[in-house]
Amino acid sequence: MTSTDTPDLECTNLCKEFGKVRAVDNVSFEIPKGSFFSILGPSGCGKTTLMRMIAGFEDPTSGNIDIKGKSVLNTPPNKRNVKMVFQHLALFPMMNVYENIAYGLRCIGMDKAQIDQKVRDVLDRIALPDVGNREIHQLSGGQKQRIAIARCMVLDPDVLLLDEPLGALDLKLREAMKIELKLLQHQFNTTFIYITHDQSEALVMSDHVAIMNEGRFEQIGKPEELYHAPRTAFVAGFVGDSNRWSGKVTGLQDGVAKVTTDAGLTMLCQKQDGRDVREGQSVTIYVRPEFITASRSKGQDTQTSDLNAIHGKVDSVLFNGANSRVLVRGPSGELIEADVVVTGSTDDLHAGDEVRLNWSDQQTMCFAT
Amino acid sequence: MQSDIRRLSLILLFAPFALWIFLLIVLPHIGMIALSLREKVAPRVYEFGFGNYIDFIQEPIYWNTLLRTGSMSILVTFLALLIGFPIAYYIAKIAGQRSKGALFLLCLIPLWVSDLIRAFGWILLLRETGVASTFLQWTGAIDQPIEFLYNDITVVVGLVYTVILFMIVPLVSTLDGMDDAMVEAGYNLGGSGFTVLRRIIIPYAMPGIVSGCIVVFMLTAGSYLTPILLGGKNSSWFTEQIYDQFITRFNWESGAAFGFLLLAFTSLVVWLGLRLTGQTLANTVAKS
Ligand SMILES: Nc1ncnc2c1ncn2[C@@H]1O[C@H](COP(=O)(O)OP(=O)(O)O)[C@@H](O)[C@H]1O
Numbered sequence: 001m002t003s004t005d006t007p008d009l010e011c012t013n014l015c016k017e018f019g020k021v022r023a024v025d026n027v028s029f030e031i032p033k034g035s036f037f038s039i040l041g042p043s044g045c046g047k048t049t050l051m052r053m054i055a056g057f058e059d060p061t062s063g064n065i066d067i068k069g070k071s072v073l074n075t076p077p078n079k080r081n082v083k084m085v086f087q088h089l090a091l092f093p094m095m096n097v098y099e100n101i102a103y104g105l106r107c108i109g110m111d112k113a114q115i116d117q118k119v120r121d122v123l124d125r126i127a128l129p130d131v132g133n134r135e136i137h138q139l140s141g142g143q144k145q146r147i148a149i150a151r152c153m154v155l156d157p158d159v160l161l162l163d164e165p166l167g168a169l170d171l172k173l174r175e176a177m178k179i180e181l182k183l184l185q186h187q188f189n190t191t192f193i194y195i196t197h198d199q200s201e202a203l204v205m206s207d208h209v210a211i212m213n214e215g216r217f218e219q220i221g222k223p224e225e226l227y228h229a230p231r232t233a234f235v236a237g238f239v240g241d242s243n244r245w246s247g248k249v250t251g252l253q254d255g256v257a258k259v260t261t262d263a264g265l266t267m268l269c270q271k272q273d274g275r276d277v278r279e280g281q282s283v284t285i286y287v288r289p290e291f292i293t294a295s296r297s298k299g300q301d302t303q304t305s306d307l308n309a310i311h312g313k314v315d316s317v318l319f320n321g322a323n324s325r326v327l328v329r330g331p332s333g334e335l336i337e338a339d340v341v342v343t344g345s346t347d348d349l350h351a352g353d354e355v356r357l358n359w360s361d362q363q364t365m366c367f368a369t
Numbered sequence: 370m371q372s373d374i375r376r377l378s379l380i381l382l383f384a385p386f387a388l389w390i391f392l393l394i395v396l397p398h399i400g401m402i403a404l405s406l407r408e409k410v411a412p413r414v415y416e417f418g419f420g421n422y423i424d425f426i427q428e429p430i431y432w433n434t435l436l437r438t439g440s441m442s443i444l445v446t447f448l449a450l451l452i453g454f455p456i457a458y459y460i461a462k463i464a465g466q467r468s469k470g471a472l473f474l475l476c477l478i479p480l481w482v483s484d485l486i487r488a489f490g491w492i493l494l495l496r497e498t499g500v501a502s503t504f505l506q507w508t509g510a511i512d513q514p515i516e517f518l519y520n521d522i523t524v525v526v527g528l529v530y531t532v533i534l535f536m537i538v539p540l541v542s543t544l545d546g547m548d549d550a551m552v553e554a555g556y557n558l559g560g561s562g563f564t565v566l567r568r569i570i571i572p573y574a575m576p577g578i579v580s581g582c583i584v585v586f587m588l589t590a591g592s593y594l595t596p597i598l599l600g601g602k603n604s605s606w607f608t609e610q611i612y613d614q615f616i617t618r619f620n621w622e623s624g625a626a627f628g629f630l631l632l633a634f635t636s637l638v639v640w641l642g643l644r645l646t647g648q649t650l651a652n653t654v655a656k657s
């Protein structure tokens with residue numbers, strides 16, 4: 001009866017120290033069955049170390065790891081039913097594709113006919129039915145990727161760990177593999193833990209994402225939660241693009257904080273749950289470019305109470321199809337990014353235009369510093 | 370113009386190499402084969418013929434010595450691999466980046482000292498009045514001096530000691546190129562330590578193993594000093610027979626035949642070894 005609700009993987013208060021360096025610091029999380037979970041963080045924040053502890057290649061300094069409800073701390077790596085796709089894949093170059101996939105099956109002593117069947121099945125599932133006899137160096141980057149996944153999936157792991165597996169691929173292939181990985185995960189219906197420093201990979205593919213920084217988990221949530229309701233300044237700054245100002249709270253009224261930036265601008269910012277903002281406190285403000293509307297100033301100002309506004313001059317237009325942006329030089333000389341629609345007509349903004357930037361106080365994220 | 374210069378520099382670069390190969394390797398062997406195919410019919414009168422080779426086949430001492438040299442060399446090669454592999458693995462994979470260089474250098478130190486001095490070192494240690502014997506008497510483990518020299522075990526130990534370096538160097542360089550992740554992947558996919566060694570590490574290190582074994586086998590079979598000094602007169606090493614023919618008996622024709630036979634025999638062993646392990650020179654030595 002417990003099998004339905006025990007998470008595939010659960011880590012509690014996991015810590016790992018290398019000498020004085022705390023690579024992983026008190027990390028707790030659980031991953032429900034069959035989900036795609038990403039760990040996103042900058043380089044050197046401890047992602048690989050965390051994954052290596054789950055796979056059994058490092059012993060945690062303290063804390064516990066449960067797989068399917070059983071602690072695996074005393075289980076050696078070759079007995080854990082957690083398989084790993086390494087950063088550089090680590091396919092065995094002295095074996096051909098068939099042998100690479102059969103390796104794990106041979107290790108558990110499966111008989112020949114069954115191995116043959118399983119290898120053929122998994123090659124079909126990754127849509128590479130005819131590559132069994134190829135050598136590893138005869139495969140393309142994307143094919144190697146899929147073989148590395150197949151080599152793990154043929155063993156029916158409880159959890160599949162992927163450590164920045166797309167890092168070595170070129171941009172175009174990476175985009176294609178993102179979608180493919182997600183489809184593979186659906187198809188195998190296995191829990192994937194995907195490590196990356198690339199936010200677009202994490203946001204596109206995952207059911208849940210954990211943001212990691214300096215060994216700690218800053219926030220775990222659905223991609224859209226992390227994007228729209230970041231709980232810490234780090235998450236707000238790391239996930240997605242944003243404009244940033246630092247300032248001080250100069251007034252609080254009806255859950256709306258009035259912040260005066262260091263450059264003397266005033267901004268309104270709706271207070272969100274769980275965030276403690278007091279008067280006189282130093283804060284950092286984040287505003288996403290897509291929530292800022294830029295329009296040509298026409299003399300008079302129509303500031304409504306819940307709308308922040310800044311005047312500036314267009315510095316340049318960054319054309320990128322649907323994702324075009326303008327860079328606006330604000331009153332204190334800072335550059336502000338705002339999304340715009342570039343239609344190609346005369347109404348478009350051009351460098352040198354005077355513009356007014358507006359955004360609502362709901363879209364103004366404010367964190368104590 | 371540019372390509373002329375390039376061709377000229379290529380010729381200049383290769384000239385010493387080609388000269389070396391030709392003068393010191395090809396020419397002596399042609400001379401040796403020619404020499405070995407002469408039969409002495411009377412003083413200063415020679416005839417073409419296979420007499421020297423027929424002598425070799427008809428005298429069991431000769432080919433027994435050759436077979437003995439071959440089998441002991443195989444044993445030495447095997448022992449050098451058995452001992453050298455863990456050392457090389459330690460240096461390449463387990464030692465830290467800094468101690469790696471130091472350990473490697475340490476392995477090279479014996480090369481600073483000439484073969485002769487090293488062999489004398491062994492003699493000092495192992496002779497009847499040597500360090501080992503005296504020490505054992507002092508501890509009371511034995512009550513009479515023991516001669517450790519002049520037996521096969523000492524010869525094998527001495528040879529392993531002299532050649533093991535040539536096993537370690539190629540092994541370290543191949544193992545160094547192995548991604549640690551590959552070993553980890555081996556464990557991760559369910560392999561035991563033995564499986565990982567047998568299916569991943571050894572196949573990966575095969576180029577180094579093969580080239581190390583070839584070098585060590587050739588060096589051992591062709592060595593002279595160590596077997597003579599540590600094995601004494603009854604070491605029955607084939608190079609000793611060659612030396613005997615050339616220097617003691619002044620029978621250059623027969624000596625040349627023996628020399629050629631040694632080359633042919635060791636080449637045959639290497640070829641057989643490659644065939645039996647299913648390796649080829651091209652995909653092992655060329656890659657290491
Ligand atoms: N074996 C190790 N010995 C000492 N320090 C290590 C070791 N492995 C990782 N670290 C340190 O732990 C931190 C996290 O590393 P890592 O987990 O590789 O980060 P990431 O994968 O997120 O880039 C880094 O500061 C790194 O220097």
Ligand SMILES: [Mg+2]
Nearest residue numbers: 044047048049
């Ligand atoms: Mg990493």
